[in-house]
Amino acid sequence: MTPFISGIPLLDTYLAEGFDSVRGMSSRFSATICGHILRRQTEMGIRGAVAEIGTFEGRFFIAMGHALAPGEHAYGFDIFSWPDDHVLDRFVANAARCGLPSDRFTPRPFDTGKLSVDEFAGLTGRGPLRFIHIDGEHSPEALTHDLALAHDRLHPQGLICLDDMLHPGYPFLVVTVHAYLVAHPEMCVMCVIDREDIVAAPKFLICRRDVVRLYENDLMQSFAAQHFVLGGDAMGHHCVVLTPHPRIADV
Numbered sequence: 276m277t278p279f280i281s282g283i284p285l286l287d288t289y290l291a292e293g294f295d296s297v298r299g300m301s302s303r304f305s306a307t308i309c310g311h312i313l314r315r316q317t318e319m320g321i322r323g324a325v326a327e328i329g330t331f332e333g334r335f336f337i338a339m340g341h342a343l344a345p346g347e348h349a350y351g352f353d354i355f356s357w358p359d360d361h362v363l364d365r366f367v368a369n370a371a372r373c374g375l376p377s378d379r380f381t382p383r384p385f386d387t388g389k390l391s392v393d394e395f396a397g398l399t400g401r402g403p404l405r406f407i408h409i410d411g412e413h414s415p416e417a418l419t420h421d422l423a424l425a426h427d428r429l430h431p432q433g434l435i436c437l438d439d440m441l442h443p444g445y446p447f448l449v450v451t452v453h454a455y456l457v458a459h460p461e462m463c464v465m466c467v468i469d470r471e472d473i474v475a476a477p478k479f480l481i482c483r484r485d486v487v488r489l490y491e492n493d494l495m496q497s498f499a500a501q502h503f504v505l506g507g508d509a510m511g512h513h514c515v516v517l518t519p520h521p522r523i524a525d526v
Contacts, residue, residue: 279307279498279500279501280307281306281307281308281310281311281313281314281342282310282311282314283310283313283314283341283342285341285374286306286310286338286341286342287307287310288374289337289338289341289373289374290303290306290307290310290338293337293372293373293374294306294334294338296369296372296373297332297333297334297337297369297373298331298332298334298365299331299332299333299334299335300334300474300475300476301334301335301338301410301438301475302470302471302475302476303471303475304468304469304471304475304501304517304519305335305468305475305478306334306335306338308468308494308498308517309335309338309339309342309406309408309436309468309478309480310338310339310341310342311494311497311498312406312434312480312490312494313325313339313342313343313405313406314342315489315490315493316405316406316432316433317342317344319432319489321405321430321432321433322344322347322403322405322430323347323402323403323404323405323406323430323433324347324348324349324350324399324400324402324403324404324405325339325340325342325343325347325348325349325350325404325405325406325407325408326349326350326351326352326399326404326406326407326408326425326428327339327349327350327351327352327407327408327409327410328352328353328387328407328408328409328410328411328421328424328425329352329353329408329409329410329411329412329438330351330352330353330366330382331353331362331366331410332362332365332366332369333351333365333366333369333370333373334369335408335410335438336349336351336366336370336380336408337369337370337373337375339406339408340370340375340379340380341374341375343379347379348379348380348381348400349379349380349381350380350381350383350398350399350400351366351380351381351382351383352383352385352387352398352411353366353382353383353384353385353411354384354385354386355382355384363382363384366382367382383398385398387411387417387420387421387424388411388412388416388417388420388421390424392423392424392427392428395424395427395428396427396428399428403428403429403430403431403433404425404428404429404430404433405430405432405433405434406433406434406436407425407428407429407433407434407435407436408436408438409421409422409425409435409436409437409438410438410439413439413444413445413448415447415448415450415451418437418448418451418452419451419454419455422435422451422452422455426455426459426462431483431486432482432483432486432489433482434465434480434481434482434490435480435481435482436478436479436480436481437452437478437479437481438476438478439476439477440452440467440476440477440478440479441467441470441476441477442470442473442476442477443473452464452479452481453510456481456510461483461484461485462481462482462483462484463481463482463483463484463487463509463510463512463514464479464480464481464507464509464510464512464514465480465481465482465487465490465491465514465515466479466480466490466491466494466514466515466516466517467479467480467507467509467514467515467516467517468480468517468518469503469516469517469518469519471519484512487512491514491515494515494517495515498517500521501517501518501519501521502515502516502517502521503516503517503518503521504521504523505523
């Protein structure tokens with residue numbers, strides 16, 4: 276059980292009691308931190324829907340859904356056909372079992388690589404998305420396209436969360452992220468959330484440079500025991516690094 280909490284009772288109950296019962300590879304560590312960020316956004320008056328590309332059976336998606344403010348909605352995109360044709364059924368059943376009401380979310384059975392920016396906007400309510408989790412197909416082409424969709428719909432003070440960064444199974448996927456950041460110098464990696472194990476891999480949190488201040492000090496203070504104080508060199512930006520067991524090697 277995680278030694279810290281998001282501050283959202285429904286989410287923290289799910290993380291403690293339901294998270295491991297939903298098949299998937301997202302970590303409780305990252306879900307807690309992202310839930311905390313969503314709560315902070317709400318407190319700051321940042322409004323908008325949330326979306327996930329690659330929901331699978333809903334492990335991380337349900338966590339985001341429990342962090343919604345009143346009147347907000349969550350959209351989950353997946354092909355829902357791997358490893359079998361019953362993934363969507365299990366996703367909906369998991370959400371119901373874990374207390375996420377059906378009127379708070381909409382599953383979208385799509386290959387996002389075939390969606391235009393306008394089509395993606397139409398499928399997510401055409402409003403700004405304050406938090407977008409990308410965990411779709413792990414190819415350079417797919418991630419490039421998913422980043423383009425997310426970038427176009429992102430709330431000015433919102434966050435893009437990228438899964439499986441620095442994963443040994445996808446060692447060069449970060450090259451695609453580097454290309455995105457070069458093309459969009461107004462964006463930067465605000466935080467790296469470290470892995471729990473080889474399955475529950477690191478995430479990058481990306482936002483506009485001019486809103487980093489809204490998040491970074493709060494994360495360092497709220498998760499002081501998980502803060503790697505040396506931080507990370509993210510293309511010249513000194514980003515926050517949060518890790519379950521922060522330490523500096525004895526040299």
